[in-house]
Amino acid sequence: MSNLLDLLLAGLATGAIYAIVAVGFTLLWQTSQTINFAQGEFVMLPAFLVLAAMHAGAPFWFAILIGMLLSLLLLGLGFKMLLVDPMLRHGVLPLAIATMALAIGIKEAVKQFFSAEASPFPSVVPAGDIQVFGHAVSLQSLGVLALAILAVVGLTAFLNRTSIGHQMQAAAQNPTVARIIGVPVERMILLTFLINAFLVVLASLLITPIYLAKFSSGEVLGQAAFIAAIVGGFNQVRGAIVGGLLIGIVDNLAAAYVSTQYRAAVPLILLIVIVLFRPQGILGRAEERTI
Amino acid sequence: MTGMAKYWRIALGAIVIAGLIAVPLNFNRYGLFILSQWAVMTIAAMGLNLTLGYAGQVSLAQGAFVGIGAYAAAIMTSQGMPLISALGVAVVVCFAVGWILGYPALRVQHHYLAFVTLAFSTLAFLVFRNEDWLTKGIYGISNIPRPNIFGFATNRPLPFYYFCLGSLGIVSAMLWWLIRSPWGRAFQALRENPIRALSLGIDTRRYTLMAFAIGSALGGVAGTLYAPLTQYVDPVPFNLSLSLDLLMMVIVGGAGFFFGPFLGAAIAVLLPEWLRFTQGYYLMLYAIAVILLLIYSPTGILGILDRHLAERRTKTASALRAVAESRLGTAP
Numbered sequence: 001m002s003n004l005l006d007l008l009l010a011g012l013a014t015g016a017i018y019a020i021v022a023v024g025f026t027l028l029w030q031t032s033q034t035i036n037f038a039q040g041e042f043v044m045l046p047a048f049l050v051l052a053a054m055h056a057g058a059p060f061w062f063a064i065l066i067g068m069l070l071s072l073l074l075l076g077l078g079f080k081m082l083l084v085d086p087m088l089r090h091g092v093l094p095l096a097i098a099t100m101a102l103a104i105g106i107k108e109a110v111k112q113f114f115s116a117e118a119s120p121f122p123s124v125v126p127a128g129d130i131q132v133f134g135h136a137v138s139l140q141s142l143g144v145l146a147l148a149i150l151a152v153v154g155l156t157a158f159l160n161r162t163s164i165g166h167q168m169q170a171a172a173q174n175p176t177v178a179r180i181i182g183v184p185v186e187r188m189i190l191l192t193f194l195i196n197a198f199l200v201v202l203a204s205l206l207i208t209p210i211y212l213a214k215f216s217s218g219e220v221l222g223q224a225a226f227i228a229a230i231v232g233g234f235n236q237v238r239g240a241i242v243g244g245l246l247i248g249i250v251d252n253l254a255a256a257y258v259s260t261q262y263r264a265a266v267p268l269i270l271l272i273v274i275v276l277f278r279p280q281g282i283l284g285r286a287e288e289r290t291i
Numbered sequence: 292m293t294g295m296a297k298y299w300r301i302a303l304g305a306i307v308i309a310g311l312i313a314v315p316l317n318f319n320r321y322g323l324f325i326l327s328q329w330a331v332m333t334i335a336a337m338g339l340n341l342t343l344g345y346a347g348q349v350s351l352a353q354g355a356f357v358g359i360g361a362y363a364a365a366i367m368t369s370q371g372m373p374l375i376s377a378l379g380v381a382v383v384v385c386f387a388v389g390w391i392l393g394y395p396a397l398r399v400q401h402h403y404l405a406f407v408t409l410a411f412s413t414l415a416f417l418v419f420r421n422e423d424w425l426t427k428g429i430y431g432i433s434n435i436p437r438p439n440i441f442g443f444a445t446n447r448p449l450p451f452y453y454f455c456l457g458s459l460g461i462v463s464a465m466l467w468w469l470i471r472s473p474w475g476r477a478f479q480a481l482r483e484n485p486i487r488a489l490s491l492g493i494d495t496r497r498y499t500l501m502a503f504a505i506g507s508a509l510g511g512v513a514g515t516l517y518a519p520l521t522q523y524v525d526p527v528p529f530n531l532s533l534s535l536d537l538l539m540m541v542i543v544g545g546a547g548f549f550f551g552p553f554l555g556a557a558i559a560v561l562l563p564e565w566l567r568f569t570q571g572y573y574l575m576l577y578a579i580a581v582i583l584l585l586i587y588s589p590t591g592i593l594g595i596l597d598r599h600l601a602e603r604r605t606k607t608a609s610a611l612r613a614v615a616e617s618r619l620g621t622a623p
Binding site: 223 | 409
């Protein structure tokens with residue numbers, strides 16, 4: 001029983017990180033029809049930026065700040081202006097292919113300029129266990145979960161409670177009408193890209209201490225976020241959160257109770273079942289066919 | 292005018308084919324390996340081009356079908372069975388799996404099929420890796436024999452290259468015929484406007500599945516050539532990145548153009564080799580080149596050519612029109 005609780009908590013912690021990445025993914029899709037195949041690499045890169053800053057002698061907190069600024073600049077502004085803007089008018093597919101190429105580029109750049117080996121990464125939450133009702137609970141899992149929940153609640157509040165949040169939703173749902181009622185749609189789209197950059201940095205800081213910083217670590221993470229976004233509902237922020245948590249838990253339980261060899265298969269089968277029987281996702285609205 | 296263009300095209304094709312046969316005669320082992328790899332990847336990319344370029348369905352599982360073909364060839368030929376029987380098994384299995392996998396495509400829009408096929412691709416990789424009794428797991432199957440074609444052994448690199456090139460020729464001819472057949476026209480109708488295709492009496496369900504299944508079967512054909520080419524098969528080459536690479540080949544070459552996969556595969560297989568002098572940077576440069584190309588021309592390399600030809604055609608047409616008008620104007 002206690003084993004199950006541990007598994008659930010660990011699953012929720014990784015699931016919360018998947019949820020953060022998946023939320024960024026759905027935000028980009030909603031505001032600018034960008035299927036970002038490099039989302040996993042976007043999570044991998046900030047950890048290396050922070051490591052590079054620390055290598056140059058910056059203390060940890062300052063390195064995080066530098067990593068955050070560089071990520072906002074590169075993965076937010078740069079990604080939008082240099083890749084998405086010139087390609088968006090050509091439709092979904094060429095842009096998706098370009099992000100695949102971008103994923104290769106980022107991976108190779110990290111391998112070439114940093115290292116092909118896995119490097120340890122300092123944790124933002126303290127390690128160790130605490131006793132809850134006489135039961136040892138990993139402090140790291142709790143800390144990750146708390147920070148992730150904080151981020152998701154904060155983002156949801158921002159989207160639903162503030163004027164800018166409402167404007168962003170309007171820009172995502174119907175750009176033409178939003179423009180007519182005076183929403184600066186272009187600026188809102190840029191804001192989404194910056195929020196996505198912020199979310200991937202956060203995910204990077206939370207997950208890298210657990211799985212080490214490695215150039216190839218984005219592949220697994222990107223796929224998990226992908227599956228989370230679809231299982232939950234591609235066009236809903238809420239859906240991405242539910243999908244992320246679900247995939248995290250299913251993944252951890254599958255490793256313990258199904259088989260370690262096929263643990264990766266269980267979320268995939270879940271994905272196929274969802275697409276077959278409820279393609280709009282658990283919480284999503286059905287997308288109208290555009291013909 | 293158009294007759295001349297046709298002759299030019301036939302002449303160009305003849306030169307390219309002659310070049311592909313004659314130039315590698317004094318290539319070394321590695322050069323021939325790379326060229327054979329190009330031929331194999333072109334077959335796989337042609338299958339994907341049928342699915343994506345002609346029928347408009349995005350598949351991220353072509354690499355898995357190449358894997359299925361490669362394992363079929365590896366397992367069966369190392370048991371002493373001829374390659375042609377492995378080819379039959381690979382084609383049938385890939386066609387059937389493609390048909391079943393195509394069902395989600397009937398229910399949902401393009402990007403969902405991409406995700407289902409992505410999931411399938413990873414599942415196939417897990418099976419290759421974990422089912423030791425069949426695939427020998429991570430150790431892989433080695434010493435795969437190369438076939439005898441009409442009594443000619445293809446153990447040496449040059450005959451095997453000609454074998455790959457010949458297979459590519461046969462597949463191209465079949466696909467050329469398929470695209471010009473009523474089926475091919477139905478596939479294109481499906482891509483351009485599914486509802487109109489339906490109202491013209493095309494069974495869109497069947498043709499969508501058909502396009503996907505034939506494309507997948509061609510992936511299997513490429514796989515059965517891949518196994519004797521490398522003579523060693525393990526799960527790593529058939530992970531998701533092969534599917535992504537194949538998709539990139541089709542888009543970079545030009546999706547929906549018959550010769551797109553030839554160019555795309557040439558770039559994906561040969562460009563990294565030419566960039567090898569840059570050492571560790573070559574994949575990075577390749578990625579940047581692909582991004583720049585797609586920004587400049589989202590329809591790929593043949594898209595650029597097509598655009599220029601279309602411009603020239605309109606220019607000639609408007610020039611002819613101007614001449615005709617001036618004649619009309621001066622006519623009494």
